[in-house]
Amino acid sequence: MRQMTRQEQNEIFSQWLEAHRGIFFKIIKAYAFNLFDQEDLFQEISMQVWRSVLGFKGDSAVATWIYRIALNTALKWSSKERKHSDQEKKQEWGEHILSLQQEKPDERLEWLYEQLAKLDKIDRSVCLLLLDGFSYKEMANMVGISESYVGVRINRIKKHLTQQSEKLKNGV
Secondary structure (H helix, E strand, C coil): CCCCCHHHHHHHHHHHHHHCHHHHHHHHHHHCCCHHHHHHHHHHHHHHHHHHHHHCCCCCCHHHHHHHHHHHHHHHHHHHHHHHCCCCCCCCCCCCCCCCCCCCCCHHHHHHHHHHHHCCHHHHHHHHHHHCCCCHHHHHHHHCCCHHHHHHHHHHHHHHHHHHHHHHHCCC
Protein backbone atom coordinates (compact mmCIF):
# COMPACT_ATOMS: atom_id res chain seq x y z
CA MET A 1 0.00 0.00 0.00
CA ARG A 2 1.40 3.39 -0.95
CA GLN A 3 1.94 6.15 1.61
CA MET A 4 -0.29 9.25 1.42
CA THR A 5 1.58 12.51 0.80
CA ARG A 6 1.13 15.53 3.02
CA GLN A 7 -0.46 17.37 0.07
CA GLU A 8 -3.02 14.57 -0.40
CA GLN A 9 -3.78 14.62 3.32
CA ASN A 10 -4.27 18.39 3.20
CA GLU A 11 -6.54 18.13 0.15
CA ILE A 12 -8.72 15.46 1.75
CA PHE A 13 -8.93 17.44 4.98
CA SER A 14 -9.94 20.58 3.04
CA GLN A 15 -12.66 18.63 1.23
CA TRP A 16 -13.93 17.20 4.50
CA LEU A 17 -13.94 20.61 6.17
CA GLU A 18 -15.86 22.16 3.30
CA ALA A 19 -18.38 19.32 3.03
CA HIS A 20 -18.92 18.83 6.78
CA ARG A 21 -18.47 22.30 8.15
CA GLY A 22 -21.88 22.07 9.83
CA ILE A 23 -20.66 19.23 12.06
CA PHE A 24 -17.72 21.34 13.23
CA PHE A 25 -20.03 24.32 13.81
CA LYS A 26 -22.64 22.42 15.84
CA ILE A 27 -20.20 20.65 18.09
CA ILE A 28 -18.16 23.79 18.73
CA LYS A 29 -21.30 25.81 19.57
CA ALA A 30 -22.45 23.07 21.93
CA TYR A 31 -19.18 22.77 23.86
CA ALA A 32 -17.50 26.20 23.70
CA PHE A 33 -19.36 29.29 24.86
CA ASN A 34 -17.22 32.26 23.97
CA LEU A 35 -15.30 33.31 20.89
CA PHE A 36 -11.86 32.47 22.31
CA ASP A 37 -12.92 28.97 23.36
CA GLN A 38 -14.72 28.38 20.07
CA GLU A 39 -11.58 29.19 18.14
CA ASP A 40 -9.50 27.02 20.47
CA LEU A 41 -11.86 24.06 20.11
CA PHE A 42 -12.02 24.56 16.33
CA GLN A 43 -8.25 24.25 16.19
CA GLU A 44 -8.27 21.14 18.39
CA ILE A 45 -10.97 19.41 16.35
CA SER A 46 -9.37 20.44 13.06
CA MET A 47 -6.01 19.04 14.11
CA GLN A 48 -7.54 15.73 15.20
CA VAL A 49 -9.57 15.40 12.00
CA TRP A 50 -6.51 16.28 9.90
CA ARG A 51 -4.47 13.62 11.71
CA SER A 52 -7.26 11.08 11.26
CA VAL A 53 -7.21 11.36 7.46
CA LEU A 54 -4.35 8.86 7.40
CA GLY A 55 -6.31 6.32 9.43
CA PHE A 56 -9.62 6.58 7.57
CA LYS A 57 -10.34 3.21 5.94
CA GLY A 58 -13.83 3.95 4.63
CA ASP A 59 -15.54 1.50 7.00
CA SER A 60 -18.02 4.24 7.93
CA ALA A 61 -19.33 7.37 6.29
CA VAL A 62 -16.98 10.36 6.41
CA ALA A 63 -19.62 12.33 8.36
CA THR A 64 -19.81 9.58 11.00
CA TRP A 65 -16.01 9.46 11.22
CA ILE A 66 -15.77 13.24 11.63
CA TYR A 67 -18.61 13.31 14.16
CA ARG A 68 -16.90 10.68 16.31
CA ILE A 69 -13.56 12.50 16.23
CA ALA A 70 -15.12 15.92 16.84
CA LEU A 71 -17.27 14.70 19.74
CA ASN A 72 -14.41 12.87 21.41
CA THR A 73 -12.16 15.89 20.99
CA ALA A 74 -14.85 18.23 22.36
CA LEU A 75 -15.45 15.97 25.35
CA LYS A 76 -11.74 15.81 26.19
CA TRP A 77 -11.33 19.54 25.60
CA SER A 78 -14.36 20.30 27.77
CA SER A 79 -12.99 18.25 30.66
CA LYS A 80 -9.59 19.90 30.35
CA GLU A 81 -11.12 23.39 30.21
CA ARG A 82 -13.31 22.74 33.24
CA LYS A 83 -10.22 21.87 35.25
CA HIS A 84 -8.56 25.15 34.26
CA SER A 85 -11.55 27.39 34.85
CA ASP A 86 -13.03 28.16 38.26
CA GLN A 87 -15.52 30.67 36.96
CA GLU A 88 -18.65 29.97 34.98
CA LYS A 89 -18.42 30.95 31.34
CA LYS A 90 -20.99 33.27 29.85
CA GLN A 91 -22.69 32.69 26.53
CA GLU A 92 -21.11 34.97 23.95
CA TRP A 93 -22.39 34.56 20.45
CA GLY A 94 -19.86 36.56 18.46
CA GLU A 95 -18.79 36.09 14.88
CA HIS A 96 -16.78 32.92 14.42
CA ILE A 97 -14.72 31.38 11.68
CA LEU A 98 -17.46 28.78 11.19
CA SER A 99 -20.44 31.12 11.41
CA LEU A 100 -23.30 30.65 9.01
CA GLN A 101 -23.14 34.33 8.02
CA GLN A 102 -26.70 35.02 9.11
CA GLU A 103 -27.70 38.66 9.28
CA LYS A 104 -30.01 38.10 12.24
CA PRO A 105 -29.43 35.11 14.53
CA ASP A 106 -32.32 32.69 14.82
CA GLU A 107 -33.63 33.12 18.38
CA ARG A 108 -34.88 29.52 18.51
CA LEU A 109 -31.46 28.19 17.56
CA GLU A 110 -29.77 30.39 20.16
CA TRP A 111 -32.26 29.12 22.75
CA LEU A 112 -31.45 25.53 21.78
CA TYR A 113 -27.70 26.12 22.15
CA GLU A 114 -28.31 27.73 25.54
CA GLN A 115 -30.27 24.65 26.61
CA LEU A 116 -27.59 22.33 25.22
CA ALA A 117 -25.01 24.15 27.33
CA LYS A 118 -27.00 23.24 30.45
CA LEU A 119 -26.87 19.52 29.65
CA ASP A 120 -24.00 17.29 30.71
CA LYS A 121 -21.50 16.52 27.97
CA ILE A 122 -22.89 13.07 27.13
CA ASP A 123 -26.46 14.38 26.82
CA ARG A 124 -25.15 17.21 24.63
CA SER A 125 -23.52 14.67 22.35
CA VAL A 126 -26.64 12.49 22.20
CA CYS A 127 -28.83 15.51 21.46
CA LEU A 128 -26.59 16.70 18.61
CA LEU A 129 -26.50 13.22 17.11
CA LEU A 130 -30.29 12.89 17.42
CA LEU A 131 -30.83 16.23 15.71
CA ASP A 132 -28.63 15.04 12.85
CA GLY A 133 -30.67 11.88 12.39
CA PHE A 134 -28.25 9.24 13.63
CA SER A 135 -29.77 5.92 14.74
CA TYR A 136 -29.68 4.80 18.36
CA LYS A 137 -27.11 2.18 17.38
CA GLU A 138 -24.85 4.79 15.73
CA MET A 139 -25.23 7.10 18.71
CA ALA A 140 -24.40 4.29 21.13
CA ASN A 141 -21.25 3.46 19.18
CA MET A 142 -20.10 7.07 18.98
CA VAL A 143 -20.79 7.97 22.59
CA GLY A 144 -19.86 4.63 24.13
CA ILE A 145 -23.13 3.71 25.85
CA SER A 146 -25.75 1.04 25.16
CA GLU A 147 -28.60 1.59 22.71
CA SER A 148 -31.17 1.29 25.50
CA TYR A 149 -29.33 3.92 27.53
CA VAL A 150 -29.37 6.19 24.48
CA GLY A 151 -33.18 5.89 24.57
CA VAL A 152 -33.26 6.72 28.27
CA ARG A 153 -31.05 9.76 27.75
CA ILE A 154 -33.16 10.97 24.81
CA ASN A 155 -36.36 10.74 26.86
CA ARG A 156 -34.73 12.75 29.66
CA ILE A 157 -33.46 15.35 27.20
CA LYS A 158 -36.89 15.71 25.58
CA LYS A 159 -38.50 16.10 29.01
CA HIS A 160 -35.94 18.74 30.00
CA LEU A 161 -36.36 20.71 26.76
CA THR A 162 -40.15 20.52 27.01
CA GLN A 163 -40.04 21.86 30.58
CA GLN A 164 -37.71 24.70 29.59
CA SER A 165 -39.91 25.53 26.61
CA GLU A 166 -42.99 25.66 28.84
CA LYS A 167 -41.18 28.02 31.23
CA LEU A 168 -40.33 30.26 28.31
CA LYS A 169 -43.94 30.27 27.06
CA ASN A 170 -45.15 31.16 30.55
CA GLY A 171 -42.65 33.99 30.86
CA VAL A 172 -40.65 32.36 33.64
